Amino acid sequence: MGPSSAPDDVLRVEHIAKRFGPVTALRDVNLHLRKGEVLGLLGDNGAGKSTLIKIICGFQKQDSGEMFLQGKPYAPKSVDDARAQGIETVYQDLALIDELSVYHNLFLRREKVHHPLPFLANREMKRDARTALDQIGINIPRIDVSVARLSGGQRQAIAVARTVYSDADIILLDEPLAAMGAKEGAQILDLVARLKAEGKVSIIMILHNYVHVLEACDRVSMIQDGVIALDKPTAETSVEELTEIVVNEYRRARLEEHGGAASAPPAGAGGAPADGA
Amino acid sequence: MLERVLSLREGSIIVVTLLVAVYFALSASTFLTYASLKTLLPFFAPFAILGVGEVFVMILGEIDLSIGATYLLAPFIYYKLAEAGVPHVPCVILAVVCCMAVGLINGFFTAVVGISSFVTTLGMLFTLEGLTLILSHGVPVGMPGAELTSATVHVAHEINGARIVLTETVVHAPTFANVLGEGTYSELVWAVVIVVVGQIVLTFTRFGLHTVAVGSNKLAASEAGVRVRLVMVRSFVLCGAAGGFAGILEAVRAGSVQPDVAGANEILFKAISAAVIGGTLLTGGSGTVVGALIGALFLGILDDGLILKGVNANYQLFYLGLAIILAMTVNIYVQRVRRGSRVG
Numbered sequence: 001m002g003p004s005s006a007p008d009d010v011l012r013v014e015h016i017a018k019r020f021g022p023v024t025a026l027r028d029v030n031l032h033l034r035k036g037e038v039l040g041l042l043g044d045n046g047a048g049k050s051t052l053i054k055i056i057c058g059f060q061k062q063d064s065g066e067m068f069l070q071g072k073p074y075a076p077k078s079v080d081d082a083r084a085q086g087i088e089t090v091y092q093d094l095a096l097i098d099e100l101s102v103y104h105n106l107f108l109r110r111e112k113v114h115h116p117l118p119f120l121a122n123r124e125m126k127r128d129a130r131t132a133l134d135q136i137g138i139n140i141p142r143i144d145v146s147v148a149r150l151s152g153g154q155r156q157a158i159a160v161a162r163t164v165y166s167d168a169d170i171i172l173l174d175e176p177l178a179a180m181g182a183k184e185g186a187q188i189l190d191l192v193a194r195l196k197a198e199g200k201v202s203i204i205m206i207l208h209n210y211v212h213v214l215e216a217c218d219r220v221s222m223i224q225d226g227v228i229a230l231d232k233p234t235a236e237t238s239v240e241e242l243t244e245i246v247v248n249e250y251r252r253a254r255l256e257e258h259g260g261a262a263s264a265p266p267a268g269a270g271g272a273p274a275d276g277a
Numbered sequence: 278m279l280e281r282v283l284s285l286r287e288g289s290i291i292v293v294t295l296l297v298a299v300y301f302a303l304s305a306s307t308f309l310t311y312a313s314l315k316t317l318l319p320f321f322a323p324f325a326i327l328g329v330g331e332v333f334v335m336i337l338g339e340i341d342l343s344i345g346a347t348y349l350l351a352p353f354i355y356y357k358l359a360e361a362g363v364p365h366v367p368c369v370i371l372a373v374v375c376c377m378a379v380g381l382i383n384g385f386f387t388a389v390v391g392i393s394s395f396v397t398t399l400g401m402l403f404t405l406e407g408l409t410l411i412l413s414h415g416v417p418v419g420m421p422g423a424e425l426t427s428a429t430v431h432v433a434h435e436i437n438g439a440r441i442v443l444t445e446t447v448v449h450a451p452t453f454a455n456v457l458g459e460g461t462y463s464e465l466v467w468a469v470v471i472v473v474v475g476q477i478v479l480t481f482t483r484f485g486l487h488t489v490a491v492g493s494n495k496l497a498a499s500e501a502g503v504r505v506r507l508v509m510v511r512s513f514v515l516c517g518a519a520g521g522f523a524g525i526l527e528a529v530r531a532g533s534v535q536p537d538v539a540g541a542n543e544i545l546f547k548a549i550s551a552a553v554i555g556g557t558l559l560t561g562g563s564g565t566v567v568g569a570l571i572g573a574l575f576l577g578i579l580d581d582g583l584i585l586k587g588v589n590a591n592y593q594l595f596y597l598g599l600a601i602i603l604a605m606t607v608n609i610y611v612q613r614v615r616r617g618s619r620v621g
Contacts, residue, residue: 059500079502095500099493099562104486109502111483119481 010035010202011056011074011087011170016065017226018051025051027226029065033170036199038192040217040234041206042242044249047223049206053172056204057089058082069170080109086169090159090176098148102140103129105147106162132165133157136191138184152179160188164195171195173205177212189216210239224249287556287568289611293604294575301582308585315461319530321577322464323348323523327548328555328569329475330519333512335552336479336492338561339387339394341513345545346405347376347520349536352420352528353412354521359421365453368422373521379405380517384510394513402545406538417535420528423454458530467526468570471519475566488512493562520548547576554605575604 013031017024025048033039043049054060056067058076067074069085076082079089096105103122104111106129112121129143138157140150147155156179163171173192177185189212195201196218207213213220214234222230222245230237230245285291301308327344334341354372359365379401386397426449431442450459458464479485490498491508499505528534553559554575555568579600583593 079500080504083502089500091497091500095497097490097493097497097501099489100486108486108490108498111486113483118483119477120483120486 008035009033009068010070011204012068013052013056014066014068016052016055016062016067018048018055018060018062024226026055026062026223029223029226029228031221031228031231033202033204035202036196037219038196038203038205038217040213040220041204041223042208042210042213042220042230043223044246048226049223050174052223053089053174053204053206056082057087057172059089083166083168087172088163088166088168088170089172089174090156090163091174096147096155096159099146101145102143102147102150102158105158106132106143106165108162110166128165129161132161136161136164136187138187153181153184156180156188157184160191164191168201171201171203173203175206175208177207177209185212192216210242213242214239286563286565287571289608289614290555290568290571290575292611293608294571294578296607297575297578297582297600297604301578301585305582305585305587308582313581313585317577317581318462318465319527320580321573322468323527324544324547324551324573324576325468325570326471326519326523326526327544328551328573329471329566330516331548331552332475332555332557332564332566332569333479333488334394334516335549335557335559336488336561336564337509337512338492339509339512340398340549340559341380341383341516341520342395342398342545343379343383343401343405344398344516344520344548345541345543346402346409347379347517348524348527348544349538349541350379350405350409350412351376351521351524352534353409353418353536355525355528356418356421356534357412365422369457369522369525372525373518376517376521376524377514378517379521380514381510383517384513387513388506388509402542406541409536409541410538413536415536417533419533420454420531422451423459423529423532425450425532454529454532458526458528459532464526464530467522468573471522472566472570479564479566484511489562489564492564547573550601551576554601554608576601579604 009032011031011033013029016026016029018026029048029052031039031052041049041052051060055062058079058081069087074085076085076087082089097108100108103125107125112124112128113119114121126143133140133143136157138154138161140154140158147158150158156176160173160176163173176188176192180188192203192205193216195203205217207217214237217234219233220230220237220242221228222242224245229249230242298308307313327348331341331344351372354375355368358368358371363371383394383398383401386392387394427446428449429444430447432445433440433442454460456463458467479488487498487503487508490501490503491505495505498508551572552564552569553572555565555570555572557564557568579597583596583600588596
C-alpha cells in the first residue's frame with residue numbers, strides 16, 4: 001500500500017466490496033483523498049473504477065466496507081443525499097437530458113423558482129448559466145438550445161460546469177476527457193488546475209491517458225482486479241512505471257488464460273505461440 | 278406569422294385542424310351555426326381533459342390504458358356515495374380521489390415493481406371494468422344531483438293586439454349540475470382551464486421539467502438526482518384524476534350513466550388519439566398539453582362535420598378512419614416544413 005491515510009483526509013474509503021451477481025466489481029478497495037488534492041484513478045476497462053465512483057456518489061450501495069467523510073461515517077442514501085453532503089459527480093454517460101436546454105440541464109434538480117408561485121426562474125437561470133460557462137471558458141454559442149445539438153466536448157463542458165457551479169467539497173469526474181478533442185480536453189484540464197489552485201475542492205478523476213494523469217493529478221491510484229494495485233504521488237511515478245504495471249497485468253491474465261486452455265485444449269489449438277506483449 | 282405558428286410543437290396540428298374546419302364550413306352549410314357548435318362541444322371537451330392526463334403519462338414514455346375504465350368507474354363511485362347520503366360536492370371530490378388512488382396503484386406497479394405500464398394498466402382496465410359491472414349490477418343509474426326539474430309557467434304573449442296567456446314547460450337543472458357538465462359551456466370551460474393549468478405545470482414548473490427529464494432519459498435523470506419513481510407515480514395519479522373527473526362531467530351532462538364497457542374502451546382510444554394527434558410522442562420525452570386539446574378538437578370536428586354532411590351512419594366510422602390517416606399524413610408534411618423553417 002502507498003502512503004497511509006492522514007487525519008486531514010476529506011474522504012476515506014475502507015474495504016469496499018461490490019458484486020453484481022456472479023461478477024465481482026470491487027473486492028477490497030481502500031482509498032483516501034486529502035483536502036485540495038487531485039487524485040487520478042486508473043484501471044483497465046471493467047476494473048471497477050466507475051463502480052467505485054457510483055458508490056461514493058450514492059448512486060449504488062456497496063456490499064461491505066465503510067466510507068468516512070471529513071472523518072465521520074458516510075453512507076449516502078441517494079445521489080441527492082451525497083450531494084447534500086458536498087459530493088458532486090460528472091458521470092461517464094454525462095447525465096444530460098437531450099430534450100432539455102443547456103441551462104435547464106445545468107440546473108437540473110437545483111432549479112431556481114420564483115416566489116410565491118413556484119414557476120421556473122428561466123431568465124435568472126440563463127444568466128447564471130452563461131456566467132458559469134464563461135468561467136469555465138468553453139464557448140457554448142446558445143444556451144437555450146437543447147443539449148442534443150451540441151458536440152461531445154460541449155456536452156462534457158456542461159456536465160463539468162454543472163458540478164463546478166454547485167459549491168461541492170468533493171468532485172468526482174468519470175472520464176472527463178472522453179469524447180473530447182485535444183483543445184477541449186486541455187480546457188477541462190485547465191479548469192481542474194484552476195480549481196486546484198483555489199484549493200477549496202478535492203477531486204477524484206478517472207482518466208485513461210497516463211500523460212493527463214501525470215500532468216493534472218497530485219496522486220495516482222490504480223485499480224486492478226477489484227483492489228488498489230498502486231497508490232503513489234505522481235511526482236514519484238512515471239508513464240513507464242504505470243505502463244509496466246498494466247503490461248504485467250496483461251501477461252498474468254494471458255498466462256491464466258493459457259493455463260486454462262492447456263488443461264482442456266480446444267480442437268484447433270496447434271502451436272500458435274503466445275506473442276509477447 | 279405562419280412561421281411562428283409552425284415553429285410551435287403543436288403548430289402542424291393547428292394548421293391541419295383549421296383546414297378540416299374550413300373544409301366542413303364550406304361543404305356543410307350548417308357547420309358554422311350556433312346549434313352545431315353547441316353539439317360539437319360535448320364531443321371534444323372530455324377528450325381534451327382525458328388527453329391532458331394521458332400526455333403527462335406519455336411524456337414519460339409510458340401509457341395509461343385504464344383511463345377509459347377510470348372514466349367509466351368514477352360516476353358509479355359518485356352514485357354509491359350519493360346513495361349513502363354524502364353531499365354532492367364531496368361525492369365528486371371523493372370519487373376523483375378514488376381515481377387518483379387507481380393512478381397511484383398504476384404508478385406503483387410500473388415505477389416501483391417494474392412491470393411495463395402497458396401491462397399494469399391493461400390489468401387495471403379489466404379490473405376496473407369488472408368492478409364497475411359488480412358495483413352497478415350491469416344496470417344504468419341516474420346521476421344524483423343532475424335531475425332536471427320541469428316547471429309549468431304562464432307566459433303572456435301579444436298576438437294581433439290581443440293579449441293571451443299560454444302555459445309553457447321550462448326545464449331547469451340544479452346549479453351543481455350546470456357547473457359540472459350540464460351547462461352548455463361547462464365542459465368546455467373545465468377543459469380549457471385544465472389544459473391551461475396543465476400546460477403551465479408542464480412548461481413552467483419543476484414538476485414539468487422533471488417529467489420531461491425522466492421521459493427523455495431515466496438513467497441520466499436519476500443520476501442527476503431526480504426522483505424518477507416519484508415523478509412517474511405522480512403522472513399516473515394525475516392521469517387517474519383526469520379520467521375520473523371527465524367521467525363525472527359526462528355522466529352529469531347525460532344525467533345518467535351506463536356500465537358500458539365497450540364504450541369505455543372507445544373513450545380510451547380517443548384519449549390516446551387526442552394526445553398523439555396533438556403532438557405527444559408515444560416514445561416519450563416530448564409532449565404538449567395544448568396539443569391534446571387541439572387533437573381532441575380535431576377529432577370532435579371530424580365527428581361533427583361528417584354527421585352534418587349527412588354521411589350515412591354506416592359509413593361514419595369508415596370515413597372517420599380514412600380522414601384521420603389523411604389528416605395525419607398532411608400533418609407529417611407540415612411538420613417537415615416546420616423543421617425546415619426552424620432556426621438552429
